[in-house]
């Protein structure tokens with residue numbers, strides 16, 4: 211049962227994609243739904259609990275760099291779970307526009323998104339992912355999903 215790690219800028223469609231394409235009973239963890247301190251530790255504890263039960267779990271956070279993903283990937287591998295990366299491709303411009311349409315806590319400061327976009331390194335097989343999927347929004351709504359060819363791993367793909 212896979213450990214599924216979402217990677218994508220704020221407003222790239224991660225939460226919407228989850229709602230559309232996964233079963234409502236699918237275990238799902240996002241720091242957005244957590245408050246207080248020690249979120250990373252608590253998140254990892256919850257992921258571990260699912261993996262111990264041999265269950266699949268989706269972790270939905272921005273996860274912009276290999277370093278942000280490393281501990282989760284190691285956890286998945288330690289439990290023998292296939293580790294899947296799902297990369298949400300978007301331009302910064304489009305994500306900023308979608309973010310501007312959101313209200314309240316949902317809206318993220320632009321500065322944070324610009325920084326996260328600059329840091330963003332799409333998931334690579336060599337980080338330890340068994341499979342990597344590329345998700346893009348399609349007009350007027352919905353998503354296209356492609357599985358990445360391992361050969362693409364040799365090039366350092368960056369969002370443009």
Ligand SMILES: Nc1ncnc2c1ncn2[C@@H]1O[C@H](COP(=O)(O)OP(=O)(O)O)[C@@H](O)[C@H]1O
Nearest residue numbers: 220221222223224225226308347348350351352
């Ligand atoms: N496929 C889509 N096409 C157009 N707009 C979308 C699509 N998916 C999500 N949105 C809109 O984009 C915004 C961000 O989506 P969301 O799923 O919350 O992103 P994230 O979880 O990555 O922050 C929301 O306002 C949502 O309505």
Ligand SMILES: [Mg+2]
Nearest residue numbers: 224225226242
């Ligand atoms: Mg979200």
